[in-house]
Amino acid sequence: MPKPPASLLLLLSVFFLLLHQCYGDVYVAQLLEHLMMDYNKIWTPDVVLYNNADGEPHINIASLAMVDSQGTVIWMPPSIYKSFCAINIADFPYDSQTCEMKFGGWTNDGQTLDLQQISPVVNEKPEKRFDDTGTEYQFLPNGMGLSFYHSSAEWDLISITSSRYAQIYPGCCGQVYYIDIRYSLVLRRKAIFFTVMLTIPSMLITNMTPFVFFIPPIEHKMTFSISIFVAFSVFYLVLIEIIPPTSLVLPLIGKYLLFTLIMIFCCTIVSVVNINIYRRQAFAWEMSDWQRWLFVRTLPKYLKLKQLDYSEEEKERERKERKLRRMARRGRRVRSKRAPAADTSPVFRSRRLRLLSLVEMDVSFRNRSAADAHSLIKQLSNSVQIIAAHFHNQSQESKITDEWRLMSLVIDRIFLIVYVLLNLGANVWFVLSVPTIFDDRPELFGTPAYKPLSGDAINILSRPDFEYPV
DSSP states (O other): OOOOTTEEEEEEEEEOOEEEEOOOOHHHHHHOSEEEEEGGGSOOOOEEETTEEESOSBOOSOOEEEEETTSEEEEOOEEEEEEEEEOOOTTTTSOEEEEEEEEEESSOOTTTOOOOOOOSSTTOOOEEEEOTTOOEEEEESSOSOOTTOOOOSSEEEEEEEEEEEEEEOTTTSTTOEEEEEEEEEEEEEOOHHHIIIIIHHHHHHHHHGGGGGGSOSSHHHHHHHHHHHHHHHHHHHHHHHHSOOOSSOOOHHHHHHHHHHHHHHHHHHHHHHHHHHHTOOTTTOOOOHHHIIIIIIIHHHHTTOOOOOHHHHHHHHHHHHHHHHHHHHHHHHHHHHHHHHHHSOHHHHHTTTTSHHHHHHHHHHHHHHHHHHHHHHHHHHHHHHHHHHHHHHHHHHHHHHHHHHHHHHHHHHHHHHHHHHHHHHHHHHHHHHOGGGSOOOOOOOOOOOOOTTSHHHHTTTTSTTOOOOO
16 A cells, blocks of 8 residues: 555564464473474464555464474564554654554454563563553563664664553454554654755855845845855755655744745845845935934944944035135125126216216226126126035935945844844754754664574573463
8 A cells, every 4th residue: 555645664574472382292292392383284373463554464474383392382473564654744854753563363352362572671571551541551661672673774763662452342342352462663763864964054054144234235135145045945845855745744844944945035135125225316215304313323323333424524515505605695796896886986977078088998898898797707606506506416415325325234234133133043943942952862772683483582481580371
């Protein structure tokens, strides 16, 4: 059957120790100690894996059984099982999973088939416990021997416990109880691959993003921002390939990458707005009073930015304007004095008729000179006013342009501080959310293996803590 989404496929290769007493012959005991028989010639239990995922849920490998002179039948068939368990990827790739495998008889009830736990630790007895539903079961901390265990390259085996249940299923089987043993395997993912290939590069890209705010608001700022955004998007494509597809929960690394991607997206938007502010000109944009008060006069001194020196500029501009106004007034006074001297002088009126013939050309020249001087002074005055207005407008435009540029620097500095704080908080949250950092449980390793049906295996039966099933 296909593997369901967000599930873990377990491949378990085990040896079952199945024994019962059904033969007894004194004559055989005098001839040999034990006898090897085909399992088809004796009774064998129908033990199956209830949560089977693929393949045969029962024992399907033919092997011989050993019968001793006391009538004890020992059958240790090897078998391979495939089981699945739903996994929780909330902490991926630093997650731990608990998988359960349930073995029990399919048709034999508890009266004909008794399954017992055998601990690999001497003198370890099962203890009675109750689950969440109040059902009693026998719990064994060391539920399975690891003689043939081989370590995985992806998972660490943390613990294997076993629980023996004797349950009644009234819906199908009346008041007859059935026995099953449930093995609980705790697996911890080896995260070094994901740390080196995914987590560390994403953190490096995240910590490189604040340098966007150090670049002047020009085209290169946008290029750098978009490059970071594209590089981070690639990690999302990688993440899709390595995590199981599920919509139940967002993995830990996915939350971190999503939050970081949103921050990088915001940085790109801020860069676009900042370039627009930096390139604003006075003839097209006028800064409002609250913008000038907040971004030009108040925030720069708290953000350690160089402020615009308004006092010296204002004094210099006022000095030039006063000088130009004085020059304009002086020109008007000269014009007002010379014009009456040519037209209303008493000496000129009293001697006008008598000296007209002598000074006619001179008077004509003087009148013409006065008119030319008046026109020249008027032109000079207008030119001075035009020059003064030009310098004033140029100074105002330069001032407004500098204010817009200072505003863009202030916005860069503000978002730099905000991004650094958010990034630091995200990194701290990510590190503290990794459960394996605080998980100090050691990994289990395989013990020295013994051959099936060898003397070591038989020694289990001679242990003082072993009891034959009744």
